[in-house]
Amino acid sequence: MAYSNELYQQVILDHNRKPRNFRKIEEPTHVCPGHNPLCGDHITVYIHTEGDVVSDVSFEGSGCAISKASASMMTESVKGKTLAEVKKMFEEFHGMLMGELDVDQDQHKLGKLSLFQGVKQYSSRVKCAALSWHALVGALDLKTEISTE
Amino acid sequence: MSTLSIEQIKESFPVLQQQVHGKDLVYMDNAATTQKPQVVLDCLNNFYCKDYATVHRGAYLLSEKATSLFEAVRGKVAQFINAQKEKEIIYVKGTTEAINLVANSWGRKNLKEGDEVLISAMEHHANIVPWQMVCEDVGAVLKVIPMDDKGELIMEEFYALLSERTKFVSVVHVSNALGTINPVKEICQAAKSVGAVSLVDGAQSTAHMKVDVQDMGCDFFAFSSHKIYGPSGAGALYGRYELLKAMPPWQGGGDMIYTVSFEKTEYADPPARFEAGTPAITEIIGMGAAIDYLSSLGMDFVAEKEDELLRYGTAALKEIEGLRLIGEASKKAGVLSFVLDKAHPHDIATIVDGEGVSIRAGHHCAQPVMTRFNIPATARASLAIYNTKKDIDALVRALRIVNDIF
């Protein structure tokens, strides 16, 4: 079994091929472009909130399979969640990528987002997986403990 | 001319004798940096163990030995690139520093408002940004020679851009992103005909083909030791002595002066004028060992072997479904830049790494090249003298796995 298959799992490949919520929201309450100059990935996240609930979220752009799949799965995971839940999820996701949260041992609510745990072994790819999330929390202007550099 | 086989050459590079991810390491990021042969490693170790001391200063035996080893490299570099005089060789940290030296010293002294500096569309950022900075400060204009879809400079456009306003022409010898070998002799000659001064960025050519600065007719030529099998942190700038002599220093400090008082400092002659501070002593000496190594192989042998491998690799990659080569100039050196229909360059690099193959993905510090081809990035396999056909076969196998995964 090739080493990299840990990263390129079927679910991730599927989201890369058929990204969900890959569209623009016409009247978003929040928008934020994310750009990784190192690899040229561009992802723009659109959000519509009602009260403190994310009622709709989508993205557009181009990038590698990891950044696209991560954005696609992120939109599915945060839709319908409150801002506090989104913030918590971001912190857990980020913790997983940084190797601070062990998805097999520690408590978390990442669900299938935990498929991205393999990314932590590829330091150059962590930014790919995190790109859309940074755009999301940037758009919502959620104050988190984590610096986005 | 060497009679060694490529397999024998590969054996003299210790780092290549290992496995990564359980597979034999195939290293093909040589345009970024090259691995070091045992003779270079031995030279560094010997120098540190036996002769290490400061240079140019010590009135003791050790320093005299170090100085003579250090200074001997100047002659090696001069001979290697066929400079007329040893004193035309300035030690630098690498190509980037060499170009910054010329832009800041020659450029700030000679460029005036309305003057034009000509570079090409396939420059590394190291041959763009220093000129932008100087041009902006003095009010000069930076102009760009365009290229065609094959990745060749459009020479008619070059001649159309060239005028008596052109004061400096700075072009890359071999493109790190595309592999194109540019007609630098023709470009330098044309520059001279309008009275412009020329620089050739030899970062990607020096390890792969015979360089003759006098035949090329360039005024300046720059290269980095770490791309020619030597240590990082060293490199050389060649400059025609007449030009160097008229240039002001760009960094002040020790070693670059003749006399200093608080009223006035008299600068040393080149090359010392441009070598302020304690240099990368060991690395420069290691660069000399790398030059000896390349000379022992023979640059004609190196160029021929790499060309053979490039042609083998080009044909092999073209067989891969959905692969598009970026850069198909008729004259190319060992760079295979490509994109795949189904996979992004970063995914390609990660997956082939899992198969033991180290290649680069990204813009290769040549973002304007990516913009020109309307792509965010490429995957790039770049060749060196230790790469074999088996290495290419491993890359091809790994790329088929990429296609299977996506």
Ligand SMILES: Cc1ncc(COP(=O)(O)O)c(C=O)c1O
């Ligand atoms: C064409 C070219 N020019 C300049 C440079 C800069 O060389 P260095 O980083 O050694 O200063 C490079 C290295 O990537 C290069 O490929």
